Amino acid sequence: MKLNKGILFLLLCFECICFGQNTTKKVSLTEVIFTIEKQFNVKFSYAVEDVADITIEKPKATFTLQQTIAYLNSKTLLNFKALDNRYVTVSVINKTIAVCGVVLSDDKKLPLIGASVLVNDIGKSTITDINGKFTLADIPLNSIITLSFIGFESKQLEANALFSTQKNCKEIVLSTKNEELNQVMINVYLTPGLQKYLDGSTVLNTKRFGILPGLIEPDILQSIQTLPGVESSNESIANINVRGGTNDQNLVLWDNIKMYHSGHFFGLISAYNPNLTSKVIVSKNGTSAEFSDGVSSTINMQTKDVVTNVFSGGAGINLISTDAFLEIPITKKLEFHVSGRRSITDLYQSPTYTKYFQRSFQDTEINAKSDQKETSSDFYFYDFTAKLLYDVNEKHQIRANIIGINNALDYSEHHILNSNETESKVSNLSQKNMGYGGNWKGQWTPKLSTHLIAYLCKYNIDASDYRVETDQLLTEANEVLETGVKLNSNYKANDNLNYLLGYQYNETGMLNQTIVSNPRYSSTKKDVLLNHALFSEVEYNKKNTYLRAGIRLNYFQKFDKFIFEPRINIRQKISNQFALKLEGEFKNQSTTQIVDFEDDFLGVEKRRWVAVTDKDIPIATSKQGSFGVEFNEKKLTIEATGFYKIVDGITTSNQGFYNSFQYTSANGSYTAKGLEFLANKTAQKYSVWLSYTFSTNEYEFDSFTPTTFPNNVDIRHSVSLGFYYTIFKNIKIAVGGIWRNGQPYTKPVEGKETIQKGNNTMVNYDTPNKENLDDFMRLDASLNYNFMLSPSIKATFTAGVINATNHDNEINRYYKVNPNDSNDAIQVDNKSLGLTPNMSFRLNF
Template identity: 60%
Template sequence: MDIIPEIETKFDVKFSYSADEVKPVLVEQLKASETLSIIINRLNTSTLLNFKFISERYITISSIDKTISVCGAVFTETDEPLFGASVVVFNTTNGMISSEEGRFSLNNVPVNSKVVISFLGFETKVIDAVDLWMHKGCRSIQLNEKSELLNQVLISKFLTTGLQKSTDGSTVLNTEAFGILPGLIEPDILQTIQVLPGVESVNESIADINVRGGTNDQNLMLWDDIKMYHSGHFFGLISAYNPYLTEKVTVFKNGTSSEYSDGVSSTVDMKTKNEISDSFSGGFGANLLHADAFLEVPIGKKLAFHFSGRRSFTDVFASPTYDNYFERSFQDSEILIANNTINTNSQSSDFSFYDYSAKLLFNLNDKHQFRTNVIGINNNLDYSESNANDSNETKSSNLKQENLGFGGSWKASWSNRFSTQMSGYYSQYNVDATDLRVETNQSVTQANEVIETGFKLKSNFRLNKNLNVLSGYQFTEVGILNETTVSNPDYERTKKDVLLNHAVFAEAEYNNGKTYVRAGVRGNYFQKFSKLIIEPRINLRQELTNSFSIKLKGEFKNQSATQIIDFQDDFLGVENRRWILANEQNIPISESKQGSFGFEYNKNDFLIDVEGFYKRVDGITVSNQGFYNNFQFLNAIGSYDVKGVELLISKTAQKFSTWLSYTYSINDYEFEALNPSTFPNNVDIRHSVSVAFNYDVIKNLKLSIGGLWRSGQPYTKPLEGNETVQSGNTTFVNYDAPNNENLDDFMRFDASLSYNFNLSTSIKSILRIGVINFTNHENVINRYYTVDPNDSDKALQISNKSLGFTPNVSLRVSF
């Protein structure tokens, strides 16, 4: 029944509307007792049309500015609720994260808008808002796993929002949905992964992350398939990878896919955003150390450009945070430690860093995707000193560290079952130092350069819903240069090595929801040495009940590029690591064997995860371990083996999450040529405990507080009663048995506060405050000895300390 003429006749009013815009709808017939205002309110509530009084007699009908409320629940194909799914009204900031039951509700949604529902590892779904509104009750929405991924997300909120655990045991960081962690004000990639059991930094530096007792150079860092040789700003205290276009970070401690090589300890695979959006978006922000910005610019439906950039302002403004970081980074360098023999009038230093990334995305059609990208990372330190006897005599020194990478890929989907991807990259790492010394009028120039090019071709063939086969070929060429030039007296040393590697890999991956198996093998052929290394890989997970599972993982891996540590021939005392290549003589290719077995109990968002592991790495050298003892000038090849247990207990809910992790491990060296041949590893941390609690105080206010305790790392003391020994005209520290002492236990408490607010309907903001070591506990993270310049018979103890009370604040805006 058409009630418009009836209302016009009964109440002597006129309606104005467009027949094209306003479609016929069914409504209840008029009731004799209803007034005009009651009828109009009922029509506004029960229809998708907006009835608006222009005057007492004229009423407009439109659907353009009508807003509605919608709700729904997000589920997987197996009817499991998806906690943490992103639900956003397209082209607005009106959105939320789905609850533990997968539920969501949005108000003030334009009637003609679309609602975008997405979750990492699942296909994005776009639904008309009106379809959600018209559904009786809240509509159930199923998200399907992406067709190319068998390895589904196992836990959607792992420790905090944005951290997820996959079926293969890897941990995924979704930076866009990142919640909050103690002490952090940004989703710093390499700081965040340290909340995982078995991952820590014994010297508080992300440039020195230790995964299950390994050294930092044993971690493979990939950024959009480009191998990176540098990971930190501030020489290790801040991640060098801007997280705001880095969409997904996957961390493997064991059971790695056969397509990955290198990294005998772990693999950190960083992926930037890879979808072409229909709308322009971006953001910017700043904290007490740096400012950054990022943009996503669609050029058309098939072409887009992404850019991010970050730069410190520490060379212009020195905040208290910067002062703490500067003192921590350079405490053991000539920048802060004035040598008693140097008679200088003044010293000054400026430090700055920046990084940038850019990506071009082109979709030829639905079947073919092309991507090109670039990343640049730079740290720069200028240091000057003037002579007290001649104020005009000023000498300047410089240290620059940078990593530049280019990459490109072509992904082709030839059918619903078969796809291929071809990719290539170029990575260049440089650290250069020029040291001009006033007291000796000597110039020292040092350089370490790594150039790597790589090519990979891989194919995926899905045999059925549960089984996928991966195969491929990879080629890499690595060249490394080390150079030192000294004046007064003149001296020069240059060494350059090149190594070519061919590899083929294949694996099968099966997942039926209860049983997950990934089994593969990789063959590596080193052309220079005519050497073939075969590496089997296995990853098994079996669900015994709905809440209890067992898991088994194992892998063989190799690594041809490692770092040596030279405390005498360092870069301004700040950077003492140099990349070198294996030569199969005094520097072998490192090879690792690792296995782990454990179980997992997960019910009602309560998780208990226990995993025992064993790892052995052969082919390490004295020079890449950084010994502060009698072995530091010797040449020897050895190994280390580490065995231990990791425990994680976690409980998550919609408003809070809390966890406790504990790692126990025993880590020993074995060098047959040394005496003693077996002794504790430099990073032999027997006990490590972390605990944290996150709480949503109110809707937009989040609090995170946590602590870390671990036993002190080993160090070597001088021999009591005979602390030094003389060889010719040189006096050395005479060390006792290696690593026979331990530093005091390390303990730190951190806290963060996060507040979200909207500046407008399309502009979101977030304010974060973080404090590292809010109890200002003094921790010694390294200890060594030098000959006392005032008494050559005694050794002088040097202790490096961790960060003290360090606050930081960040403000971010996104649109």
């Protein structure tokens, strides 16, 4: 009897457990309604499609009818209403809902700031705030929301799964991408949209970009100048100096295409439209073995690469140009992205254009004044990009893209010979860079993937200059034609270890041509280089240790020469706040720019691309090491990095000397060493930063006297201070200033400013780069206001001013023989931009 009671007790417990499990199991709402109708003898009136796909937990059997209806109202987005004791109506509360969520990382559940939140089909989007939170209103019930963030797997959720009150937002965890060991270390670096990776590289995400002083849009090459160690000695993006290097020592890639031209308005505006750019990775040292060229830095621009099946786009206009872009889904697997930008300077000459024109064309014949002639000029620029994205299947992707950049200048002079007679001349300048690329990504197994890349790049600059005084036509041309193929194979051994093995082939052809009509002269020089490279790399990231070590073997077929390049990048976290980093690399470069004559290409563009000869123009090589300390706590980042860099194989012709070595051919080197410091504090509404760079940079030419002297871009001290502040949710302001030493220049010998050499009179220069220009100072500011014109159209107004105090800055100084007195030298000063306002208005949908 006792046994039977015990068995009975166990059976009752088991029944209770089973009943408890059944009550927590979700069933279809249709089934629940049918059960309630039987239980309470009522009838529900509803549309089948409104309840067909809804599942809920069964209400308790002990509920009354009123309690049951209240329960259904709390668990669904439907309105259940009892008309009487017999009938209950069911209706949809609203066709649209408000959603919210908090996006977190899977590692330490940290908020992902600036994560992208996109409502598929309608194109409505937002980004997460400083706490990783987002809210969206008027979202269709059946819509799908995609959440994405750099370095993490994207996630899609139904809108009704995110339906909640502001007090109870759903947490969404994004998983780190398996193929990307190089995780984000700092989510907000100076401003939203700038991030820091574990390998020390800096990433600019243009879509999430906040605001920087003086900028009205996320100008890619202007933005990276906020980083320590990145300067522009003449405030031109066509002359970016990274740790003392020249501009041609920066490897610039756009969707894996090597680019040979970077600026509009001859250096004042970036030539790369940011609207379809996904991210820009800037590496100053410790570069991956995958990349060569660019002995000073690598600037790797990548456009959007995901098929979203969402039609979106935008357009904007500022006081210099207008642009538009579109993302057009064709099928579920095929998408087309296109963008275009064109200057409006030939239609409307704004105050901004006037300032840019004066800055770009000063010290050229375009801006020369004379009572004996009248001049006019017509300048415009444009750029365009297009990309085709095709997902063959889940494991294979094919991409094809094109980029075009163009600057065009037509210049005319009307010389007044006498009261009844004039003579005219027309000159023109054209600068173009076209790039064509394609790549194929294949995921063969969960561990093995390949990436095949191919591209063709063509750069042309052509000038035709007719000189009335000598009845002489001067025609100049510089052309670069490069093709490249690269194959990367990645093997992911586990979540912490990845191997890279690859091969790269490049064929680079260069042409330089000068033709003079009177007296007749013609010079054409062509060079072709064939380069091969094998590279291998291992990347390890676990807990507090990040390591990337690689080797690259380059073979120059023309010279039958091998160059071996090791690379190392280590970051070791020693506590929750402190980390140490060590970086080193050997790199080479087989193309360079030279300055032939001061009147090259109308004096506007004075540089030509040439290929190395391994003798007169040797292969440039660099060796660089750096060591740094990082501190991170409570959104305060402090970094200090010491670096030492030697670049060998430079020539006098590519340094643009204004001294006694100006017309002398010699090969040499430069050594740059210094310290970079950055302190950055971010909060929900603001970010403030201070950066300081101390460096020394010296040339060494064994055949010169003196053999060592300061580099042309030897800027010993450089300080940048800035902040941005969110005044209201949709209004932001940024203010910042730059101070740095003036760059070196060479004075003539006092009392004997000129010297006779044969039949030529030349400036008699003193000790090279002994003097320095006055300190450079500039204060910039920007204001950004965004608002919604409609649920799917976002409008943005931005105003900015460069050099708000109108400080008179000299950026270059040289001397030339006085045409009226051969014993005297005239001082020529080039000025920076004065007070330059600009504003833009954009629409995005």
